[in-house]
Amino acid sequence: MSRNNAASRPTRADQADRHVLYQKAVQAPDFEVEFLDRIFRELRGRKPLSLKEDFCGTAYLSSEWVKSDPERTAVGVDIDADTLAWGRQHNLEAAGSDVAARVTLLEKDVREVTEPKVDIVCAFNFSYCLLEKRDELRHYFEQARASLKDDGLLFLDLFGGTECETEAEEETELEDEGATYIWEQVSFNPIDHHMECAIHFEFDDGSRLDNAFTYAWRLWSIPEIRELLEEAGFSKTRIYWERFEEAGDDSDEMEGTGEYYETEEAENQESWLVYIVAEK
Ligand SMILES: C[S@@+](CC[C@H](N)C(=O)[O-])C[C@H]1O[C@@H](n2cnc3c(N)ncnc32)[C@H](O)[C@@H]1O
Structure with missing residues (x-):
C-alpha cells in the first residue's frame, strides 16, 4: 500500500x-x-x-x-x-x-x-x-x-474530594472498545468555584478524539x-x-x-x- x-x-x-x-x-x-x-x-x-x-x-x-x-x-x-x-x-x-x-x-x-x-x-x-x-x-x-x-x-x-479543586487527568480503559476514556479537569477557580472539564478518547491505533464533550460549571x-x-x-x-x-x-x-x-x-x-x- x-x-x-x-x-x-x-x-x-x-x-x-x-x-x-x-x-x-x-x-x-x-x-x-x-x-x-x-x-x-x-x-x-x-x-x-x-x-x-x-x-x-x-x-x-x-x-x-x-x-x-x-x-x-x-x-x-x-x-x-x-x-x-x-x-x-x-x-x-x-x-x-x-x-x-x-x-x-x-x-x-x-x-x-x-x-x-x-x-x-x-x-x-x-x-x-x-x-x-x-x-x-x-x-x-x-x-x-x-x-x-x-x-x-x-x-x-x-x-x-481533595483532588477535585485542581487541574488533573484520569484515564480509564474502556473494555472491549480498544479505547481509553480521559477525564480532564482543565481549570478550577477557587474564588468562584468555576470549573472547566473535558472528556477525550484515545484509541489503540494512536488516534484521539479530543474535547468530545466539554463542560463549564460551578463545583x-x-x-x-x-x-x-x-x-x-x-x-x-x-x-x-x-x-x-x-x-x-x-x-x-x-x-x-x-x-x-x-x-x-x-x-x-x-x-x-x-x-x-x-x-x-
Ligand atoms: C453532562 S450532560 C448529561 C447527560 C446525561 N444526563 C448523563 O447522565 O450523562 C448535560 C446535558 O444537559 C443538556 N443541557 C444543558 N443545559 C440545559 C438546560 N438548561 N435544559 C435542558 N438541557 C440542558 C445538554 O444538552 C447535555 O445533553
Whole structure:
C-alpha cells in the first residue's frame, strides 16, 4: 500500500461515535434504575412508576427505566436537538416500539417543564452544576419540585474530594472498545468555584478524539445544594455516601464498593460521588 493510501485511511477517532463512547465511559443506568427503585420504595413504601430525566442527553437512563418494568414511563428533557435525535434512534427506537412509546422526549430548557407530575425527577452526571448562580439553581429546584407528585423525590448526584479543586487527568480503559476514556479537569477557580472539564478518547491505533464533550460549571458543595433545596421548598434532604473498603492488594488504597448508604458524617477522600435525595 502506498504511503498516500495509508495516510488517507480513516482512523478509529474519525469513525468513532462520541455518544456510544460517552454512554460506555460515564453512565451506569442499570445501577441507577436499581438505586432509584430501592430508595423510593424505602422512603415511600410503593413502587415508583414515572420518571423525569432532566438534562437527559441521549435518554439512556429513561430507556433503561421503562425496560425495567412494563408499567413504567419516562419523560426526558434536554435542550439539544441533535443529542435527543441520537437518543431517539439508538436508545428508544432500537429497543422496540413498546419502549419508544413509553418515553416522551422534550426539547426544552429543564426550567420550563413542570408537567406531567411524576414520582421521580433526576438530574445526573452533575448537569445542574451548569447553573452557576444561586438564583438560577434555586429556580431550577423549584421547577423540579413543581414537577413532582405529592410524595415525589428529586435525585441528584455530585462529585467532590481533595483532588477535585485542581487541574488533573484520569484515564480509564474502556473494555472491549480498544479505547481509553480521559477525564480532564482543565481549570478550577477557587474564588468562584468555576470549573472547566473535558472528556477525550484515545484509541489503540494512536488516534484521539479530543474535547468530545466539554463542560463549564460551578463545583457546588453539598451544604450549598442542601440549602438551596430547602429554600426551593423541599421538606427534607438526604445524603447517600459510597461505602469504601481496603483494595485487597498490599497498598493502603481504599476502593469504592458501589454500595451507597445514608449518612450525615463522612471522612473526606481524594474523590467521591454522592447522591442527594430531596423529598417534596
Ligand atoms: C453532562 S450532560 C448529561 C447527560 C446525561 N444526563 C448523563 O447522565 O450523562 C448535560 C446535558 O444537559 C443538556 N443541557 C444543558 N443545559 C440545559 C438546560 N438548561 N435544559 C435542558 N438541557 C440542558 C445538554 O444538552 C447535555 O445533553
